[in-house]
Amino acid sequence: xKFTDPITVQMRKVNNSVVVAGTQLTGEGRIRRDxxxxxxxxxxxxxxxxxxxxxxxVAAKLAxxxxxxxxxHIRQRPFYWADKRLLLRRIFRSSNLTVWxxxxxxxxxxxxxxxxxVIIVGGQKFWAGTAGDIRxxxxxxxxxxxxxxxxxxPNGKLTRALGLKRLGLIPHVVVEKMLPRDIxxxxxxxxxxxxxEEQLRVTFEVxxxxxxxxANAVVxxxxxxxxxxxxxxxxxxxxxxxxxxx
Numbered sequence: 001x002k003f004t005d006p007i008t009v010q011m012r013k014v015n016n017s018v019v020v021a022g023t024q025l026t027g028e029g030r031i032r033r034d035x036x037x038x039x040x041x042x043x044x045x046x047x048x049x050x051x052x053x054x055x056x057x058v059a060a061k062l063a064x065x066x067x068x069x070x071x072x073h074i075r076q077r078p079f080y081w082a083d084k085r086l087l088l089r090r091i092f093r094s095s096n097l098t099v100w101x102x103x104x105x106x107x108x109x110x111x112x113x114x115x116x117x118v119i120i121v122g123g124q125k126f127w128a129g130t131a132g133d134i135r136x137x138x139x140x141x142x143x144x145x146x147x148x149x150x151x152x153x154p155n156g157k158l159t160r161a162l163g164l165k166r167l168g169l170i171p172h173v174v175v176e177k178m179l180p181r182d183i184x185x186x187x188x189x190x191x192x193x194x195x196x197e198e199q200l201r202v203t204f205e206v207x208x209x210x211x212x213x214x215a216n217a218v219v220x221x222x223x224x225x226x227x228x229x230x231x232x233x234x235x236x237x238x239x240x241x242x243x244x245x246x
Contacts, residue, residue, distance in 0.1 A: 018121055018178070020044060021215040022237035025222045033057045034188055034235035035064035043071045043120050046134055046235055048188040050113040050161065059099050059114035063162050066095040067118050084120055085173050088129035091118055092162075092171040096131075099163040113163040116171075117148075117186050121239065126178050128186075129171040132161045135192040138176060139183040139204040144197055148172045150189075180243045183207060187221070187236035194225040209242040 022036045022044070033049035033056040047064040049056025070091040074080050080087040099112050115132020128136050130148040138145045149172060151160035162169065178184070183204050200221070207217045222234045 017180075017243075018239055018241045019209070019211055019214050020237065020239050021211060021218050022046075023215065023218040023222055023235070025226065025234040033060055034233040035060040036235050036237060037064055037068060039068050039071060043068065043118065044186065044237055044239065045119075046117045046186050046188065046237060047162075048115045048132065048134055048190075048233075048235065050115070050158065054110050055108055055112050056114060058102070058108070059112035059163055062102060062112070063095045063099050063114045063116050066098040067091050067116060070094045071118070071120070084122075084127040085175070088118060088120065088127060088171060088173050092116065092129060092131060092169055096162045096169040097166065100166045103163070111163065113158070113161050115158070115161050115188075118171075119184070119186060119239070121178070124178065125176060126184065126239075127173065127175050128184075129173045131169060131171045132158055133189040135185075135187055135189070136174070137185040137187075137192070137200070139185070139201070140179065140181075142201065142205070144200055144204075147174045147176065178239075178241045180241055182241050184239040185221075185236065186239075188234060190230045190232055190234045191222060191225045191236045194228040194230040195221060199224055207238070207240060209240070214238050214240055 024036055035047040038044045045064045045067045047060035049060035074090050102108055102112050115134050117130045117134040120127045133150045133152050136147045138147055153159050203217050207214055218236050218238050221236055
């Protein structure tokens with residue numbers, strides 16, 4: 001008999017008009033290599049440790065925690081707060097250096113590598129940065145747009161990720177309006193690669209405006225990806241802007 005893996009759901013209202021729900025599923029692997037967390041109602045972070053690295057779980061946790069720490073402190077500088085693109089690039093730079101430096105410690109000489117996605121939510125729009133193969137999708141009026149490219153070569157090898165080199169990591173950064181009823185999905189490759197566009201659209205179309213409904217939608221996406229053959233750790237997060245009550 002196969003026992004279902006436990007799922008942890010985090011839900012938080014953002015800016016009084018955006019609801020956030022993030023979910024993780026351990027899968028068949030013994031080690032959870034994905035990381036998900038958020039800071040208050042402003043910043044969402046997802047990291048995915050590279051599976052062929054010995055310490056992918058350590059890399060993902062270290063990058064995610066550093067990204068949140070960086071947001072909390074770097075945003076206090078007016079120069080960066082005025083330009084969220086620069087803020088994201090600085091967050092990625094700090095996170096990458098932290099992962100790279102960890103390799104100098106005993107037991108980690110073989111390397112640490114992880115992908116990373118960071119979303120900063122504002123009153124009318126959001127800023128998103130990625131390095132690696134974590135996907136960020138926007139659902140608006142029945143259309144689904146993939147906002148960020150994947151850093152993967154034809155052989156499936158990552159061409160951009162944290163920990164590969166000390167300096168020079170530049171994330172993909174996008175800025176988008178977030179209109180009422182818009183849905184943003186940030187998910188690891190183990191989720192998106194095992195869902196087709198119709199499965200995503202059907203799920204998004206029935207998502208309600210409550211935290212419970214959005215959390216259930218995230219769980220459904222992870223379970224569907226698992227049923228379609230995905231294995232290992234899976235992580236996804238949905239942000240939905242709801243209409244303000246008059």
